[in-house]
Structure formats: structure tokens, C-alpha cells
Amino acid sequence: MDAFERLVAGLDYPMYVVTTSAGGQSAGCLVGFASQVSIDPPRFLVALSKRNHTFRVAQDARHLAVHLIPQGDRELAELFGSQTGDEIDKFSRCSWRAGPHGLPILSDAAAWFAGVVLDRVDVGDHVAHVLEPVDADAPDDFDFVSFTDVSDLDPGHDA
Numbered sequence: 422m423d424a425f426e427r428l429v430a431g432l433d434y435p436m437y438v439v440t441t442s443a444g445g446q447s448a449g450c451l452v453g454f455a456s457q458v459s460i461d462p463p464r465f466l467v468a469l470s471k472r473n474h475t476f477r478v479a480q481d482a483r484h485l486a487v488h489l490i491p492q493g494d495r496e497l498a499e500l501f502g503s504q505t506g507d508e509i510d511k512f513s514r515c516s517w518r519a520g521p522h523g524l525p526i527l528s529d530a531a532a533w534f535a536g537v538v539l540d541r542v543d544v545g546d547h548v549a550h551v552l553e554p555v556d557a558d559a560p561d562d563f564d565f566v567s568f569t570d571v572s573d574l575d576p577g578h579d580a
């Protein structure tokens with residue numbers, strides 16, 4: 422449907438780096454398909470492409486970490502959006518620490534939260550992960566990278 426494709430191409434929304442860890446492996450990728458979906462109880466949905474290295478690691482993970490990227494840190498967006506963990510170790514190329522539940526937390530994030538995965542729903546070429554936030558860190562004010570800032574990036578994997 423051309424009109425639907427035009428509509429979604431014209432949207433702008435925050436971009437996130439979603440990281441996780443399982444079986445001694447860390448993974449993370451740039452994600453635009455994500456949103457809060459409930460206030461009470463708080464719930465957040467993250468859609469991971471079935472082709473991504475991050476999706477495969479996330480299948481065995483109990484938690485995901487969701488980071489906002491500060492405006493101007495295109496390098497971080499590019500590392501997680503245009504490179505794949507199938508080929509490189511992204512975590513040797515950025516600053517991070519082991520956070521709650523063993524999750525890799527990016528030092529340069531504008532803000533982040535960690536969520537426990539309550540449910541996984543196959544929605545097509547992506548799998549939606551329903552998260553309950555369990556830890557978070559956010560300053561009073563922050564800016565963040567949006568889709569229009571990075572829509573020119575070539576994804577490391579086709580969707």
C-alpha cells in the first residue's frame with residue numbers, strides 16, 4: 422500500500438540502542454520500532470528483526486536494556502545500526518559497563534532503562550518483546566537521536 426508506506430516514511434520517532442546478554446554473549450542494535458504501550462502497569466514494546474544477531478541472543482535473554490542516544494552521537498547510532506555482531510564485536514568499539522542483570526549499559530547513553538521480557542509476539546519479520554521496566558537512569562533533561570537523524574544509515578542486516 423503506497424499511501425501507508427508514504428505515511429510511515431514521513432514519521433519521526435526516537436531511536437534506541439537495545440542491548441542484551443545471554444550465554445556469555447553480548448549483543449545490541451539500533452531500534453526504531455519501539456514504544457511505551459501501557460502506563461499502569463508500565464510496559465514498553467521493542468521489535469527486533471529476526472535476521473539480527475541481537476534477536477538471536479535475545480531469544481535466550483531474560484532482560485533487555487533500552488538506551489536513548491544523545492543528539493550528535495551519530496557514531497554510536499552507526500556502530501549499532503550499520504554493523505552486525507555477526508561480523509564485529511561492537512562492545513570493543515564503544516564504552517560500556519556491566520549493569521543490572523548482567524546487561525551491557527552504554528556509558529554514552531542519554532538515558533536508559535532495563536526491562537524484564539514478559540512476552541514475545543511474532544509480528545512478521547520482527548518479534549515484539551513486551552518489557553516491564555525494572556531499572557532506569559535518566560537526567561532531568563536530555564536530548565536524543567530521532568529517526569530523521571539516521572534514516573540515511575544502511576542497516577547491518579536487511580529486515
Ligand SMILES: Cc1cc2nc3c(=O)[nH]c(=O)nc-3n(C[C@H](O)[C@H](O)[C@H](O)COP(=O)(O)O)c2cc1C
Nearest residue numbers: 451453454469470473474475502504505506577578
Ligand atoms: C533507521 C534504522 C532503524 C532500524 N530499526 C530497527 C528495529 O526497529 N528493529 C531491529 O531489529 N532492527 C532495526 N534496525 C536494523 C539494525 O539496527 C541493524 O540491522 C543492525 O546492524 C543489526 O545488528 P545485529 O546484527 O548486531 O543485531 C534499524 C536500522 C536503522 C538504520
